Amino acid sequence: MSRPPFQLCLLLTRSLCKNDPLQVVRDAVAGGVDCVQMREKEMSTAARHAWGLQLLDTCLELRVPLIINDDVEVAATIGATGVHLGQDDLPVHEARKLLRPDQWIGLSTHSLEQMEAAADQGVSYAGYGPIYPTGTKGYSGGLGPESLLNVIIHARVPIVAIGGITPANAERIPEQAGIAVSSVICAAD
Numbered sequence: 001m002s003r004p005p006f007q008l009c010l011l012l013t014r015s016l017c018k019n020d021p022l023q024v025v026r027d028a029v030a031g032g033v034d035c036v037q038m039r040e041k042e043m044s045t046a047a048r049h050a051w052g053l054q055l056l057d058t059c060l061e062l063r064v065p066l067i068i069n070d071d072v073e074v075a076a077t078i079g080a081t082g083v084h085l086g087q088d089d090l091p092v093h094e095a096r097k098l099l100r101p102d103q104w105i106g107l108s109t110h111s112l113e114q115m116e117a118a119a120d121q122g123v124s125y126a127g128y129g130p131i132y133p134t135g136t137k138g139y140s141g142g143l144g145p146e147s148l149l150n151v152i153i154h155a156r157v158p159i160v161a162i163g164g165i166t167p168a169n170a171e172r173i174p175e176q177a178g179i180a181v182s183s184v185i186c187a188a189d
Contacts (some may be wrong), residue, residue, distance in 0.1 A: 013182060015042075
């Protein structure tokens with residue numbers, strides 16, 4: 001298994017930010033974040049497009065990749081680094097038709113079987129979780145770091161751990177996996 005294309009991804013949702021979202025991105029990158037994912041499920045496509053362009057300008061300035069969550073059209077039209085899809089979103093093979101060959105496709109997975117299917121579909125990386133319980137997506141239970149380690153052992157694509165990861169429990173995430181976090185950064189003072 002190769003390492004993910006990033007080590008620490010900020011899952012940015014404007015409504016979770018206690019401060020200006022673009023400043024949150026700047027501060028997060030200064031603190032070690034090396035990728036940003038725009039997560040805006042409640043916006044219209046036009047609003048996501050406009051916000052995506054603003055965020056892309058900031059990410060280009062900071063030299064970090066920008067991934068768009070769930071919206072392949074916005075990722076393609078603004079020229080984002082890639083898109084991240086959920087299990088119920090546009091299938092990977094359909095998304096690939098709309099993106100440039102160099103644009104990443106990530107896919108959320110919640111089991112070893114889903115991760116193996118993601119690898120078969122040719123994703124750039126697979127998100128795996130939730131590792132710990134998280135209120136951000138309403139998961140009251142987590143799969144645990146032991147489950148993550150099992151997935152890493154069998155992985156044919158880079159793995160990114162997600163779900164309830166904080167500074168207090170991040171050391172239990174194996175170094176072979178990337179980490180994606182949301183509220184621990186967005187909601188910080």
